[in-house]
Amino acid sequence: GLKGTGGTIDIGTFIVFKNNGTGLLVDAKGPPATTFALNSSGGSVDTTSGTAIDLDPLTVGMxxxxxxxxxxxxxxxxxxxxGTFTVTGATNISGMADAGISAINTNAGTFNFNTVTVNNVLSTGGGIGWASGTLNVTGLA
Known part of the structure; x- marks a missing residue:
């Protein structure tokens, strides 16, 4: 994960596989708090027993x-x-304790998803918990 990182990183196309932990973690709230931007042009994140993506707070062009x-x-x-966060393919989330996709506190970004499947039937989690930011979903499966 990226904690306390400042500046801008363009990671291009990336692939993350993670078991028992967060796949992509960016924590710029500190201490000390930093100003950080993360950009990507493609890739995938696949996690088991952990959050796939946890972004807090930063500007994205992903x-x-x-x-x-x-x-x-x-x-x-x-x-x-x-900024803008886009998933061009499928988003598949299952077995979460909380919401499958969660936008908490103050988000000013635009979040675009193609097909989204959230299956938390066998857990206590919900579907999409959205507090702020613009959410666009092409299809819910």
Missing amino acids: TIGSVIATGGASGIIFDGVA
């Missing part, structure tokens, strides 16, 4: 091909995120 999260707290967490 495009990702797919996100898979099985088990854990939440599949995707946005907290204080600005």
Whole structure:
């Protein structure tokens, strides 16, 4: 994960596979708090027993091909995120303790998802918990 990181990173196309932990973690709230921007042009995040993506707070210009999260707290967490976050392919989330996709506190960004499947039937989690930011979903499966 990226904690206390400042500046801008363009990671291009990336692939993350993670078991028992967060796949992509960015924590710029500190201490000390930093100003950080993260950009990507493609890739995927696949986690088991952990959150796939946890962004808190930063500016993004991210495009990702797919996100898979099985088990854990939440599949995707946005907290204080600005910019544009896009998943062009499928987002599949299952078995979460909390919401499959969660936008908490103050988000100023635009969040675009193609097909989204959240299956938390066998857990205590919900579907999509949205406090702020613009959410666009092409299809719910």
